[in-house]
Amino acid sequence: MPKPQGLNLEHFTGPWYEVAFLDPKARPRYGVRLEIQRQDDRTLRLRLADSGRWYRQRALGLIAQPEWLLELGEQHSYAVLGAPGRQQLRILSRLPVMDAETFAGVLAPMQDQGFHTEQIQTVAQPEQAPAPLYAHLQALQQQKRAHYRNGKQM
Numbered sequence: 707m708p709k710p711q712g713l714n715l716e717h718f719t720g721p722w723y724e725v726a727f728l729d730p731k732a733r734p735r736y737g738v739r740l741e742i743q744r745q746d747d748r749t750l751r752l753r754l755a756d757s758g759r760w761y762r763q764r765a766l767g768l769i770a771q772p773e774w775l776l777e778l779g780e781q782h783s784y785a786v787l788g789a790p791g792r793q794q795l796r797i798l799s800r801l802p803v804m805d806a807e808t809f810a811g812v813l814a815p816m817q818d819q820g821f822h823t824e825q826i827q828t829v830a831q832p833e834q835a836p837a838p839l840y841a842h843l844q845a846l847q848q849q850k851r852a853h854y855r856n857g858k859q860m
Contacts, residue, residue, distance in 0.1 A: 802831035
């Protein structure tokens with residue numbers, strides 16, 4: 707499976723919503739939110755938002771073993787994780803809901819890669835989900851601009 711270009715671990719960290727998943731063994735889900743943190747040793751820590759437990763994962767192409775990062779949206783607005791056996795797929799978004807056009811655009815290449823996208827299940831988010839997470843993304847963009855102004859690349 708190809709790795710997406712442009713992964714910036716600093717921009718990948720923060721809050722995410724699971725908007726859809728493919729897992730024949732899983733039950734329907736409701737309101738799944740994740741928090742991802744980067745560690746100094748280039749590993750990631752993942753935590754379900756309503757859980758106090760952190761999971762440590764390698765950040766070298768694998769996000770959550772055995773899931774691979776398959777696709778990354780512009781400005782890290784969404785991420786698609788999938789298992790090598792193509793039995794599991796997870797679509798994460800910075801917002802609680804992904805618009806239909808983007809969702810369809812995400813599913814088409816996953817079907818081409820052999821995932822059974824007709825079995826995908828969407829994840830309902832609570833009506834009172836936290837406000838959109840644009841502040842987090844805007845702060846990262848401001849950091850990036852400051853680095854470029856100073857002649858540095860991120």
